[in-house]
Amino acid sequence: MMKTLNKILIANRGEIAVRVIQTARRLGYRTVAIYSDADSQARHVLEADQAVCVGPATAAESYLVIENIIAAALKTGADGIHPGYGFLSENASFARACENAGITFIGPDAEAIELMGSKRLSKVAMIAAGVPCIDGYQSEDQSDQVLIEKAQQIGFPLMVKASAGGGGRGMRLVNRQSELADQIKTARSEAKNAFGSGELILERAVIEPRHIEIQVFADTFGNTVYLGERDCSIQRRHQKVVEEAPSPFVDDALRERMGQAAVEAAKACNYIGAGTVEFLVDKDKNFYFLEMNTRLQVEHPVTELVTGQDLVAWQLMVATGEPLPLTQEQIVISGHAIEVRLYAEDPRNGFMPQTGEVLCWQTPEQREGIRIDYGINCGDVISAHYDPMLAKIIAYGDSRSTAVRRLASATQDTQLLGVNSNKHFLEKVLKHPAFLAAQATTAFIEQHFTDDDSICGDTPDASTLARAAIIYYQHELAKVHNWDSAAGQAYTFKLDFNGQVYAVRLVKHANDYLVSTAKGESQLELVAYHDCQCVVVEDGIRETFYYVLQQDVLYLDDGTGHYKFDNVTHKPAVANDTAGSGEVKAPMDGVIVNLLVQENDKVEAGQILVVMEAMKMEHQMKATIKGRVDFVGVAVGQQVKSKQLLVAVSAEQAKNSNE
Incomplete structure (x- = not known):
């Protein structure tokens, strides 16, 4: 039966939302974007004909809220919803909600989504349809004892997989029987946390497929x-x-x-x-x-x-x-x-x-x-x-x-x-x-x-440091110190990269720069520099590299990676935040999902102290030294900022030999 669609709401964000909008517009459909508070100026919002905010920044309060998305479609008169991928694209309840609201879900029906969303049930269906499947166990009895017995029958190596999962979560490669019980336990726990279901299947491992x-x-x-x-x-x-x-x-x-x-x-x-x-x-x-x-x-x-x-x-x-x-x-x-x-x-x-x-x-x-x-x-x-x-x-x-x-x-x-x-x-x-x-x-x-x-390669080489020094010289120091004369001028920069400070000595003769570091020397000729681009000649090779300078912070890509430098030449010296400092800081913005220590606990180097979630992934924060926890600055569920101090550990003092 033919359906008439005129306006399509894209229940997603980012590049896939833009992608769907482009084809929909080419075919004459009007488009509606949805967005969270964090995405109000995002590209997909600007590309669509209309846009509706569906909630706060977190996906659980916006892009995953079925009621808000259906309400946005009804409010704008959208008669079709394209789910993109991720978020609610494989959610049977969302497909049913669209149908119940009289909106066309641009995808399969809820029954197909439900069946194929379960690795266990889909595999049962595929075996019945004659589709080749890996030998394994995919039945309803999910007790650890049965899983261990079936694993012994399948043989090792084997895969333990979350039935409801994807993206590697709840998945474990088990090479020998001695590892099996622990791997089943961790896979089931991870699956429950990620997908709300601890159901597992077992499969013979196909090595290097x-x-x-x-x-x-x-x-x-x-x-x-x-x-x-x-x-x-x-x-x-x-x-x-x-x-x-x-x-x-x-x-x-x-x-x-x-x-x-x-x-x-x-x-x-x-x-x-x-x-x-x-x-x-x-x-x-x-x-x-x-x-x-x-x-x-x-x-x-x-x-x-x-x-x-x-x-x-x-x-x-x-x-x-x-x-x-x-x-x-x-x-x-x-x-x-x-x-x-x-x-x-x-x-x-x-x-x-x-x-x-x-x-x-x-x-x-x-x-x-x-x-x-x-x-x-x-x-x-x-x-x-x-x-x-x-x-x-x-x-x-x-x-x-x-x-x-x-x-x-x-x-x-x-x-x-x-x-x-x-x-x-x-x-x-x-x-x-x-x-x-x-x-x-x-x-x-x-x-x-x-x-x-x-x-x-977690440290910049001499050539990268030389390029950074030239940018700082051209954009800041040349103006301040009036170094535009043809005579030789020398200056030493202190450039911080990931907490490590590098001394970089620059000597300028006309358009030639001799730059010395502890890693070696580089001689470059400056051909041109513009906003975001700089052209240099090194070892007879002329090439362009890209940069952005914001006050003392330089972002640079010279073909060997993306680097962020801080010019600390005129800043007071501070102790390096080394790996052995005992301070555990958030590597990025996120939310605390598990806190495994409290103040005065004794910990070992490498012990997991905090688990935080960011960008749909869990990240384990570990102790870098052996010692005692003397500060805990977060709680489960708390939002944290990049570089925020989470836990501090004081080093364990060596015992006095006279004791």
Whole structure:
């Protein structure tokens, strides 16, 4: 039955909300954005025709409040709701609430969402439908004793998984029986906290597999098709880092077998709309059902680029009762597309999510073969309330090598200053020989990046320090000290990076600078400098780097990473906040979810003291020294700011040898 839609509310934020708005506008629909107090000036709000505030900054009080979103749709006259991904996109209650309010939910029905939202129930359904599944245990009896008995039958290594989970939460790899009881306990606890359900399944571990997913689409006329596959094997903590289509590992025969299995999976739950069936594929090209995501995927652009189709447009067609625009035979895969996810996180600090203001945002999106989906603008504040993904950089080419080359270059030329990101890490991944040779499995990061400088290089080198000194000289000291004469001028800066102060001596002769540090010397010629850009020649190579200077604080990206310096040359010396100080501070804005110590408790170095939640992740704050807790400054549920003192530990004094 045909439905009439005129106005669509997007029940999401960030880049996916912008993405949906763009297609909806192209097709003539009016759009409504929703936003929290923290997002009042966000890009998706500015892009939409109308916008409604649905609550305070925290997602639990805004983007996850079904009643507020339905009320916003009714208030604005929106007759359709697109859920995007994340938030309520796979919430059966939300789909039902839309239906009850007479609003078209642009996605599958509640029953399909409910079935596929449970790893245990979906696996039972897939086995019944003849879809290949990994050997394991997925029955109702959830006692620890039964799980341990079944695990012994399955054998080791095996995976313990939260039935209701995703994103690696409630998931544990167990290599031997002695670890099993503890891993079941922690997985169940994590699952309860994250998803409200401690239900678990067990599966034989597939070691170093490929993670390959099939895009499916179904309409209300019984037509179901697949639009090729995406290879999402490069992952960190079960979170995807790079996605590409088609998979360099999949041949035509395997593609057809997996595609047909995915179609059968969709038909088994009477699926309607866009969905993704995820599989693990071993080295012998045996594939096993992993899960089905009942929504659009983050990585859908690579499928769009190789098929020439707009998947959001397909969603809107199906939602209005139209048939799928293509049959299986008409779907053609052409060329190659690859995507990376740009996150506000610091790879040099355990990939800790980051907050802060976007001071510079430039993208090469007008370049041939490049597409960038993003939800930020310069001046936006990245808060601790939401997922740290800021943008997706996508490249297309006639061949895989062209797509890789374009993507690596576009990633390098994307400029984000003010907030640490994983940009340099992504560049290194795209240039790694194993990735270029299409040999990456889910073990790629662990095998190749544990010692990479994009993760371990936590100090600036002499060249980076030299660039920082030149910027400070040009923008501040040249004016104050009138150092514009051609005669040699010398000055020593003290630059603070992550609590470590570096002495940097700069000697200027005309446009040449000799900069000396404890790490070595750099000689540079200054060619030009402008707002946010500086051009220098070093070792005969001319290049541009980017910066933003705010009073004494400098944000700089010279191609080796994002650095934040503080010029402390004229500030009184203070004791370094070293790792052994005993002070445990919040690494970013967040909320305290667990407090494991109280004043006067004795603690060991490495002991977990506080657990805080920020950007949808839990972060454990540990004692850096052995000693006694002499200050606790927070309570469970309390909102904290970056660098706020949470707990202080005084070092344990050595016993007097005369005692």
